[in-house]
Amino acid sequence: MSYIAFPHTNTCISLFQGVEILRDNLTLTIKSDETVKDQVSVEITGKYTQPFFVNYQGLFKEIAIIFKPLGVNYFLKNDLIEYAPLFSQPLALSHWHSIAEELFMEENLSKRIELLEAFLLENLTDKDDTIVRKAMLLIEDFEKDYTMQEVAEHCALTIKTLQRNFKRLLTCTPSEYKRIAKFRYSLYKEGLQKEIKKLTEIAYESNYYDQSYFIRDFKKLTGINPKAFFQRVSKLEENKIIWEIR
Structure with missing residues (x-):
């Protein structure tokens, strides 16, 4: 099975058994390997502003844990950027391999x-992400559509400090986060109803400046225009998981 993973604000940690994992140019290939059938692998995603291609080959075991934007930081000793600077990479932490x-x-x-809940509770740490959480809420207020300068001022930060904090805990800039969050918001709000509204209406309700800006942003994040995107993607869990099966 293969599918396209579109940009998301969440982070995923996946546990595998008996696989070889290959990464290349926004492509992730996971294939069964009898020579390592009892070995485990742990993979963590970072933020990505382009879709990436996931290719599954053969039969193997996988357990995936999806964390909300800041959530994964509570289960890591250091900031997320230290573990996930790329779209996907191995998580080289021995206790995660042990639980796998x-x-x-x-x-x-x-x-x-x-077992998994006990492990997570045991590794739950206290993190001060108050400022970043406040900034996220402002950025996700698409009705007011704050500029990054306004977000920084509301948080009593400089733009540089705001960017540094986002990079630490979310592995992306505030502007990149806004693009991804607005893209996801447009999907959840109207984009995948049984009868799709006109693109102009979706763009307006998601607070894009105009239809052309909406289409341009969609192409950057999905590689295709919105009309083709809505026709081709699949949805699971009330639109919270959006992907294209190939």
Whole structure:
């Protein structure tokens, strides 16, 4: 199976058993490998502003954990940027590999959930992300559509300090975060209803400046225009997971 993963504000940590993982030019290939059938791999995504291609080959085990934008930082000792500067990379932390081994040894789903929850609670740390969280809420207020300068002023920060904090905890700039968040907002709000509204109306309700700006941004983030995008993508979990199967 292959699919296209579109830009998202969330972060994913995936646990695999018995695979070889290859990365190249926004392409992630995960294929079964009998020579390492009992070995585990742990992969973490960073922020990406272009779609990337995921290719699954063969049969293997995977457990994926999806974290909200700032959530993953609470389960890592250091800031996210230190672990996930690229669109996808191995997470070289021994305790994550240990829990992956435990989970794959356990066949009972309920017990797996208990093991994973216990692990996460054990590794839960306190992080001061108050300023970044406040900035995110302002950026995600698409009705007011604050500029980055206004967001920085509301948070009593300089633009440079705001950018530095976003890079640390979210691995992207505030402007990149806004583009991705606005793109996702347009999908959730109107984009994938049974009868798709006119592009102009979607653009207006998602607070894009005009239809041409909406189309231009969509092409940057998806590689195709909005009309083709809405026709080709699939949705799961009430539009919260958007992808294109190939």
